[in-house]
Amino acid sequence: MAILEMNQVNKFFGSGHTEIEALKPTNFQAEKGELIAVIGPSGSGKSTFLTIAGGLQTPTNGKVIINEMDITSLKEKKRSAIRLREIGFVLQASNLVPFLTVSQQMQLLDKVKKHNLSAEKLKELYQSLGIEDLLNSFPSDLSGGERQRVAIAKALYTDPSIILADEPTASLDSDRAFEVMEMLKEATTKNDKTTIVVTHDTRLIDYCDKVYNITDGRLSLKQPSH
Amino acid sequence: MFLAWNEIKNNKLRFTLIVGVLMLVSYLVFFLSGLANGLENMNKEAVDKWDGQGVILTEESDINLPQSSLTLDDYNGEGVDEYASLAQINSIATSDDHKSNVSIFGIDKEEFIMPNVIEGDAFAKEGEVIANESLKDEGFKLGDKLSLSSTEEDLTIVGFTNNAKFNAAPVLYTDLYTLQKVRYGKAAENYEDRINAFILRTDNLSDIEVPDELQVVDTTTFIENLPGYSEQNLTLTFMIYFLFIISAVVLAIFLYVLTIQKVSIFGVMKAQGISSSYLARSVIAQTFLLAIAGVIIGFILTMITGFFLPAAVPVAFNYLDLLVYGIVLIFVSVLGALFSIQTIVKIDPLKAIGG
Numbered sequence: 001m002a003i004l005e006m007n008q009v010n011k012f013f014g015s016g017h018t019e020i021e022a023l024k025p026t027n028f029q030a031e032k033g034e035l036i037a038v039i040g041p042s043g044s045g046k047s048t049f050l051t052i053a054g055g056l057q058t059p060t061n062g063k064v065i066i067n068e069m070d071i072t073s074l075k076e077k078k079r080s081a082i083r084l085r086e087i088g089f090v091l092q093a094s095n096l097v098p099f100l101t102v103s104q105q106m107q108l109l110d111k112v113k114k115h116n117l118s119a120e121k122l123k124e125l126y127q128s129l130g131i132e133d134l135l136n137s138f139p140s141d142l143s144g145g146e147r148q149r150v151a152i153a154k155a156l157y158t159d160p161s162i163i164l165a166d167e168p169t170a171s172l173d174s175d176r177a178f179e180v181m182e183m184l185k186e187a188t189t190k191n192d193k194t195t196i197v198v199t200h201d202t203r204l205i206d207y208c209d210k211v212y213n214i215t216d217g218r219l220s221l222k223q224p225s226h
Numbered sequence: 227m228f229l230a231w232n233e234i235k236n237n238k239l240r241f242t243l244i245v246g247v248l249m250l251v252s253y254l255v256f257f258l259s260g261l262a263n264g265l266e267n268m269n270k271e272a273v274d275k276w277d278g279q280g281v282i283l284t285e286e287s288d289i290n291l292p293q294s295s296l297t298l299d300d301y302n303g304e305g306v307d308e309y310a311s312l313a314q315i316n317s318i319a320t321s322d323d324h325k326s327n328v329s330i331f332g333i334d335k336e337e338f339i340m341p342n343v344i345e346g347d348a349f350a351k352e353g354e355v356i357a358n359e360s361l362k363d364e365g366f367k368l369g370d371k372l373s374l375s376s377t378e379e380d381l382t383i384v385g386f387t388n389n390a391k392f393n394a395a396p397v398l399y400t401d402l403y404t405l406q407k408v409r410y411g412k413a414a415e416n417y418e419d420r421i422n423a424f425i426l427r428t429d430n431l432s433d434i435e436v437p438d439e440l441q442v443v444d445t446t447t448f449i450e451n452l453p454g455y456s457e458q459n460l461t462l463t464f465m466i467y468f469l470f471i472i473s474a475v476v477l478a479i480f481l482y483v484l485t486i487q488k489v490s491i492f493g494v495m496k497a498q499g500i501s502s503s504y505l506a507r508s509v510i511a512q513t514f515l516l517a518i519a520g521v522i523i524g525f526i527l528t529m530i531t532g533f534f535l536p537a538a539v540p541v542a543f544n545y546l547d548l549l550v551y552g553i554v555l556i557f558v559s560v561l562g563a564l565f566s567i568q569t570i571v572k573i574d575p576l577k578a579i580g581g
Contacts, residue, residue, distance in 0.1 A: 056497060056576045077501070084499025095494040097229075099236035104228075111228050112500050138236070154498075 002029040002065075003161050003194045004053060009062030010217075011048050022048040024217045025062065030162070035188045035195045037205050039222075040214035046198045047166065049214060053196065054087050054164045055079040067161055084113050088155030090165035090184075095151055096139040102150050103135040106157050116158050129153050129183060145176040152180070156187055163187070163195040169204065181207040229505075230512035241516060244480050248520025249527065251473040252555050255466055256528040259547050262462035264540035265394075269458075270449045272331070272392040276310070276339045280431040281448045282424040285441050289451040291422050292316065298419040300440060306428035310337035313405045313421040316395065318375035324365040328372075329392040330355070330381075332405025332421070339425060341399050346385030352404050356385040358396035363537050372398075379408050393452050466551065470558050477562035481513060485566040489573055497575035506567045510560060517559035521552045 006028040013022050022045045030036055040046045051057050052064060055071050056079075063072050066086050071079055089095060096105055109116055117125065126132040129149045139147055148168060155163055165184065169177035181197075185207050188195040197204065205211045211222040234241045267274075282301055287294030291314055303309045313332035318325060333339040335348065341356055346368045349355055357366065361383075366372075372381040381398065390397040402421070406414035426442070428434065434442050443451075450456050485492075492505055525548065535541055 051576055054497075080496065080499050080501055082499070083497070087499070089497055091494065091497070095498065097491055097495065099233045100229075104232060108228065108495075108500075109498075112504055 003032050003067055004028070004030040004196075005063075005065040006053065006059075007063040007065070009052060009059040009064060011045075011052060011057075012060045022217050023052065023059070024219075026219045028053075028212075028219060030194045030196060032161075032192050032194055033189055034209045035185055035207060036197070036210045036212065037208040038196060038198045038212045038214055038219070039200065039202060039205065040198075041200055044214045045217035046214045048217070049219065050164055050166055050196065050198045054089065054162075055083050084158065086161050088158060088160040088163045090148070090151050090155045090163065090168045092167040092170050095154070096147060098139055101136050101138055102131060102142075102153075105150065105154050109154070109158055113158055117156070122157065125153055125156060128186065144171040145179070148172060148176075148180055149183070152183055152187070156191075156193075159191075161193060163193055165195065165197045165199075167199050167201075168197060169199065169201055174203065177201065177203065227508070227511045229508040230515060234512065234515065240484070244477070244516050245520045245523065247476055247480070248473060248517055248555070248559065249524045251469055251476070252521045252524030252552065253527050255469045255551050255555060256524060256543070256548055257531070257541070258462055258466050258469070259551055260528070260532065260541040260543045262459060262466070263544045263547065264542040265458055265462070266455075267389075267542050268391050268394045268540050269452050269455045270392075272329070272390045272397045273445060273449055275341065275389055276425055278310070278338075278425040278427050278445060280426040280428065280434070280442050280444050282426065282434075282436060282440055282442055283422075283448075285439050289441075289443055289448060290453070294422045296421060296423070296440065298421060301424050301436065305430070305434045306426045308338055308427040310334065310339045310425045311402070311421045312339060312423045312425055313402055313409075314392075314423075315376075315405065315409055316393075317377075317408070319361075319366075319372040319381070319398070320375075321366055321370040321372050324370075326361060326364050326366070327395040328357075328361075328398050329395040330398045330400060330405055330408060331392075332400055332402040335401060338427065339399075341387035341390060343385040344388050346383070349384055349400050349404075352401070352407070353379065353381055354384045354404070355381045355398040355400040356387050357383045357398050358390040359386045359388050360391065360396045360537075362386065374408060377408050377411060379404075379411070381408070393454075470554055473555055474558040474562040477513065477517070477559045478565040481509065481563050481566045482569065485509065485569050489569075492570055493573050493575045493577060496573060502571045502573075505570050509566055509570065510563055513560050513563035514556065517556040520559075521555050525552065 006026055008025050008027060010021060010025045011023040013020055038046050038049060052059050058072060063070055066082060071082055097108065100108060106122065129152060131146060131149050131153060134142060134146060142150065169180050172180060181204050184195050184197065187193060213220050213222050283289060283294040284296055298311055311334055315330050317328055317330060319328045331339065343356060366383060368383055370383045403418060406417050410417050431442060431444055436442055495505065532541055532543060
């Protein structure tokens with residue numbers, strides 16, 4: 001059963017002469033346990049794709065269904081609640097709150113959502129990400145790689161069904177980038193999540209179950225690389 | 227509260243500045259309130275002291291005590307529990323090098339305007355007075371002979387009382403005849419029954435009937451018509467109200483700038499699904515904390531200053547007023563924060579993550 005489904009989704013920006021179709025009509029499905037890469041150059045519409053998939057913006061036409069729920073016509077308030085429950089974002093720029101320590105980042109989520117990972121599982125998560133010694137550090141004290149790992153921890157902490165990662169490896173060197181992909185892969189298979197990574201970094205496709213290309217707003221499935 | 231408090235802890239400087247501004251504003255509000263209260267007391271202390279509900283004055287006096295002139299026979303106490311006659315003049319009293327504005331009250335010793343004596347004795351003979359103790363601070367003492375600006379008569383301080391100022395001048399209480407001597411000199415005998423007002427103690431002021439040329443005024447109206455009293459009060463009250471607006475606006479600006487700075491942080495949190503209302507509540511909670519801190523520090527500073535002020539500064543704190551003003555300050559600060567709420571609501575999480 002598809003956890004994320006997009007039916008004939010497209011997105012126009014602007015109007016009249018300046019109107020552009022950032023995302024051409026797209027059909028897309030993601031299953032549980034899949035790690036999917038969407039690869040394309042900047043301006044190809046991959047961020048538009050990701051933000052529509054994550055309920056951050058509504059498509060012009062078509063339907064977006066997350067976990068059997070049609071979120072297309074929901075108001076921002078409802079979509080916000082669904083994002084909190086179903087989706088973990090790992091963003092290009094770190095999505096950490098600068099005045100909270102690593103462990104406080106997680107506490108903040110406790111304030112707004114119930115049923116997050118248990119203390120035990122959180123500890124495991126910290127260990128698997130190798131950040132168990134950084135819990136009292138502020139984001140400004142962390143390296144880019146460390147910040148990215150904390151961001152992943154934060155995305156996984158709410159136990160979402162879908163992880164959407166926008167250029168998660170952008171600021172990292174190759175070793176770190178592979179490390180981050182390993183972690184996403186592990187989180188996906190071990191906990192039966194669905195992870196979609198949007199990137200222009202073709203080095204990452206080895207980790208993925210499916211790879212899509214996106215150019216000029218047109219999404220197309222690439223043949224499996226392995 | 228969690229977000230609010232952690233942000234404060236990690237940005238001590240900027241939040242200290244905000245608390246500092248609030249502290250200064252509340253300090254000024256508290257101080258002005260103390261000053262307003264002090265000046266009010268200076269004007270009406272003696273009126274509070276005689277503890278009456280109303281005053282009979284002449285119609286043509288325009289509720290101005292020195293301008294009202296009537297005689298002891300004009301009223302016989304009909305319809306009231308108690309009444310007292312009062313003759314009053316203003317003068318300058320001099321003793322050696324000391325000089326002071328005074329208000330002289332000519333009263334009947336048996337009537338209720340007669341003050342308590344906290345030092346010395348009550349007046350017994352012609353020319354003896356009970357003075358307000360504030361004259362002691364100006365260097366006057368028991369037994370001092372006072373020469374007056376308007377007459378040859380001398381007065382002698384035989385006792386002191388407290389809390390007796392009228393229209394900012396310390397009161398000298400004396401008997402009616404001494405006052406007439408001060409006022410009319412040798413002709414005093416012809417004017418012995420001339421007084422300025424009757425002071426009334428009664429629960430039903432409106433039932434009192436007086437001839438057309440007289441009027442009954444309640445004590446509040448009488449006080450409000452003391453020369454300069456209302457103008458002074460209005461000015462200070464206006465300043466205090468203006469400070470409320472200023473603190474709301476200053477807070478609004480501060481928080482707005484802070485909110486603008488945090489747009490991307492708020493955006494990221496919103497992308498994650500943290501609701502606008504949680505973020506808004508956090509900003510409100512933060513303002514509340516800052517305002518409480520500012521007001522409390524301002525209050526403590528006010529108390530410390532009040533303690534070290536020389537007695538000549540007419541500051542008297544009414545704690546109930548201060549409490550009310552403190553609460554209003556906190557309230558308007560939070561009101562200022564509301565201005566930033568709409569900004570938070572409008573933040574598009576999409577922009578924050580660079581979509």
